[in-house]
Amino acid sequence: MKFLYAAYAATWLIHITYLALLSRRYRRLRDEMQEFHKK
Amino acid sequence: MRRLFVILALLTFGLLTFALYEGVVAAPTEQTMGEVQRIFYYHVPSAVTAFTLFLINFVVSIIYLARRSPRADALAVSTAEVGVVFCTVVLVTGPLWARPVWGIWWTWDARLTSTLLLWLIYVSYLILRRYSTSGQTPVIAAVLAVFGFLDVPFVYLANRLFRTQHPQPVYFGGPGSGADPRMTFALLMNMAAFFAFAALVVWLRFRLERARQDFEETQALEALLLPDVRSPR
Amino acid sequence: MSLAEITRVSLAKDLRLEWRSKDAINSMLFFALLVVVIFSFSFDPTAEESRHIAGGLIWVAFLFAAVVALNQTWARELRNQVLDAYRVSPAPANALFISKAVGNFIFVAVLETLMAPLFMVFYNLRSIGPAYELVVVAILATWALVANGTFFAAMSIRTRSREVMLPLILFPISIPALLAMVSATTAILTGEGSARFWVVLLAVYDVVFTTVCLLLFETVLHAE
Numbered sequence: 425m426k427f428l429y430a431a432y433a434a435t436w437l438i439h440i441t442y443l444a445l446l447s448r449r450y451r452r453l454r455d456e457m458q459e460f461h462k463k
Numbered sequence: 464m465r466r467l468f469v470i471l472a473l474l475t476f477g478l479l480t481f482a483l484y485e486g487v488v489a490a491p492t493e494q495t496m497g498e499v500q501r502i503f504y505y506h507v508p509s510a511v512t513a514f515t516l517f518l519i520n521f522v523v524s525i526i527y528l529a530r531r532s533p534r535a536d537a538l539a540v541s542t543a544e545v546g547v548v549f550c551t552v553v554l555v556t557g558p559l560w561a562r563p564v565w566g567i568w569w570t571w572d573a574r575l576t577s578t579l580l581l582w583l584i585y586v587s588y589l590i591l592r593r594y595s596t597s598g599q600t601p602v603i604a605a606v607l608a609v610f611g612f613l614d615v616p617f618v619y620l621a622n623r624l625f626r627t628q629h630p631q632p633v634y635f636g637g638p639g640s641g642a643d644p645r646m647t648f649a650l651l652m653n654m655a656a657f658f659a660f661a662a663l664v665v666w667l668r669f670r671l672e673r674a675r676q677d678f679e680e681t682q683a684l685e686a687l688l689l690p691d692v693r694s695p696r
Numbered sequence: 697m698s699l700a701e702i703t704r705v706s707l708a709k710d711l712r713l714e715w716r717s718k719d720a721i722n723s724m725l726f727f728a729l730l731v732v733v734i735f736s737f738s739f740d741p742t743a744e745e746s747r748h749i750a751g752g753l754i755w756v757a758f759l760f761a762a763v764v765a766l767n768q769t770w771a772r773e774l775r776n777q778v779l780d781a782y783r784v785s786p787a788p789a790n791a792l793f794i795s796k797a798v799g800n801f802i803f804v805a806v807l808e809t810l811m812a813p814l815f816m817v818f819y820n821l822r823s824i825g826p827a828y829e830l831v832v833v834a835i836l837a838t839w840a841l842v843a844n845g846t847f848f849a850a851m852s853i854r855t856r857s858r859e860v861m862l863p864l865i866l867f868p869i870s871i872p873a874l875l876a877m878v879s880a881t882t883a884i885l886t887g888e889g890s891a892r893f894w895v896v897l898l899a900v901y902d903v904v905f906t907t908v909c910l911l912l913f914e915t916v917l918h919a920e
Contacts (some may be wrong), residue, residue: 427562428498435555442544528912584868584869604910607851613904614872617873
């Protein structure tokens with residue numbers, strides 16, 4: 425049933441999107457820290 | 464710490480894979496709904512996880528109000544965010560299940576409406592955190608979290624009565640009824656897997672928040688201790 | 697000065713200021729009227745149907761109008777640094793909250809009293825159930841909106857887009873109360889179904905959230 429696949433896919437899509445968001449924030453924090461310690 | 468994290472990550476991955484297998488392959492097909500019913504193995508654990516995360520948020524917010532510990536605040540925002548993510552999963556998988564089974568995408572039944580309201584409450588919490596310009600954002604957010612969680616029983620009660628007054632699509636006979644033990648097992652496996660996954664993600668978010676807190680503290684100290692070049696002395 | 701005295705003085709001040717300027721009540725009234733008229737275009741209000749829908753419409757109109765009043769609750773205090781002064785004074789924080797909440801309650805109650813005959817006229821409303829019950833519902837419902845609203849208005853003082861933030865955090869939490877007030881009103885107006893459960897729910901909601909507001913207001917006041 426395609427609804428089943430859609431549901432499972434949607435679940436992981438949502439989780440992966442959030443994890444990607446987190447990794448982007450990590451990177452931004454690291455950049456800020458490097459910027460700061462350079463001064 | 465690092466090692467514990469890796470162990471948890473591996474455990475989570477293992478559980479998720481096993482639970483996926485259990486839910487999609489091993490568990491028997493449901494009589495009335497067919498294969499679509501397997502969405503249940505993702506939908507219900509996500510709902511339970513979301514609710515547990517919000518409960519933790521409530522407890523930690525109270526702790527923050529009592530002790531003003533930054534770690535409490537970091538955990539509060541982490542559980543709220545991850546809770547909203549899981550709640551979103553519930554709200555997306557719900558209609559995807561409802562459509563083939565009931566023929567409609569959405570229905571304002573007690574459970575779905577309560578979940579939607581829960582989502583709204585915690586999204587408003589996250590928006591308040593982001594838009595607050597006060598230096599005491601964690602305090603205000605913690606207060607809102609207390610209000611939000613105390614509202615949950617009212618949300619549920621109100622919706623229960625309101626929706627039972629109106630004709631409802633009949634909820635599935637309950638996979639618990641005539642509980643096939645393999646279904647229960649699949650459900651429990653998925654619960655465990657998603658709990659572990661939630662713990663993992665909350666941990667990641669928590670570490671990020673703590674790092675940011677420490678960084679901001681460092682920045683503040685630097686600004687205080689550095690001599691101001693423009694001052695006359 | 698005791699809690700009661702400070703509350704009374706503060707409330708008297710707010711009422712006096714409002715009586716002289718009539719800021720809040722005028723904008724609330726006009727807003728509620730607009731909502732009523734706009735909603736009237738969304739359905740054809742014959743007496744029978746309107747009774748079923750009127751409950752919802754009335755409370756939506758009052759809710760939006762109440763937000764107008766709530767948004768300006770603390771504006772005056774902010775402009776004149778009254779909050780800072782209050783924070784360093786030995787006065788109990790709750791006196792301020794109670795006076796503001798009661799003040800708002802009075803404003804919204806006045807609005808409701810003025811709008812009620814209008815509703816009866818516009819929607820050909822005549823209550824099938826006992827009308828005095830509507831008053832009970834109105835009191836409990838208004839307090840639910842106003843107590844939380846005053847508190848949340850204080851919380852949203854230091855936020856960007858303050859006027860949007862208040863409804864944004866207030867509405868989700870008020871939904872159970874809204875559901876109860878609309879259901880109770882509809883039950884009374886149409887005479888179908890019992891309003892009792894909803895009234896009890898509203899009462900419990902009021903008690904629980906007023907208590908929480910009183911417990912936490914000091915924290916919020918000092919957290920600006």
